[in-house]
Amino acid sequence: MGEVLTIENDATTLRVTQEGGVRRIAMARPPANALSLEFMGQLTKAFEEAAGDEGVRVVVLASDAKVFCAGHDLKEMQAARQEADQGRAFFEKTFLRCSDLMQTIVKLRVPVIAEVNGVATAAGCQLVASCDLAIASEEARFATPGVNIGLFCSTPMVALSRNVHRKHAMEMLLTGEMTEPTHAREIGLINRVVPKEYLGQVVQKYAETIASKSSFTLKLGKEAFYQQTEMPLSDAYDYAARVMVQNMMAKDSEEGIGAFVEKRTPQWKDE
Incomplete structure (x- = not known):
């Protein structure tokens, strides 16, 4: 504590x-x-x-x-x-x-x-x-x-x-x-x-x-969650796919996936 x-x-x-x-x-x-x-x-x-x-x-x-x-x-x-x-x-x-x-x-x-x-x-x-x-x-x-x-x-x-x-x-x-x-x-x-x-x-x-998670990832994900809930199914998938691409291009995604592959703790940059 x-x-x-x-x-x-x-x-x-x-x-x-x-x-x-x-x-x-x-x-x-x-x-x-x-x-x-x-x-x-x-x-x-x-x-x-x-x-x-x-x-x-x-x-x-x-x-x-x-x-x-x-x-x-x-x-x-x-x-x-x-x-x-x-x-x-x-x-x-x-x-x-x-x-x-x-x-x-x-x-x-x-x-x-x-x-x-x-x-x-x-x-x-x-x-x-x-x-x-x-x-x-x-x-x-x-x-x-x-x-x-x-x-x-x-x-x-x-x-x-x-x-x-x-x-x-x-x-x-x-x-x-x-x-x-x-x-x-x-x-x-x-x-x-x-x-x-x-x-x-x-x-x-x-x-x-x-x-303890990436604040960039949480911000992106929270916003996407509430946005997609108000959309028809096909629109929600199109929107979520664009968010996933945006997320994949972020530094924290690169760091997080790299850390998983290399079996180490990720060091978030929050971006």
Whole structure:
């Protein structure tokens, strides 16, 4: 285990640290890490700062509260109804900022791992689904419960439906019921379920394993993964073939294949 560095950050609702190439962004807005308009802006900025730091190879999104994230700040949204437009402008700004946050995670040049301990509901579940990988403790729970309060989880639906089978997604969206972590793993929302006491250790192991790879290769591959999923099959193969050629022409591909043939550890140039 290397030295853990605390990253200077203006947001008191985030605790950002780094160990080696692993940047950890921990939400710290108790009791539920509710996604207020300001908090979503702080999270987006933290991810953008990670993207701009060449020393960052993997990002872990975690929580320092008992709840991972309970979704939007409903008290803030209700208060906006007092405006002359009954809150329409505020609602538009809120959901656009939420969409920007989720897309920032997907488009980030490095992989993002969700470390989930506790409840992740509505836009909190959307956060988990937007990350590239998700590891959860046995105490984690997932739900898109908007239907219970007359607000269908339409934006969480976008990320959810791109991670799990549509019938499982519709079940979560229509019932609003909590999903146990083992079932969340079975339907593809998360990768693994581990005991709470080992959660951080397992996530760190995943992060360090990924961080040891060529960052150029990971960036290229992550972008290609999300691009091809939205294409028809023949277009996806044509696109992926072009990406493979681009990858083969890179220095890290030459080094990696050479190291494999010569039975040695590759020395990445990240280009």
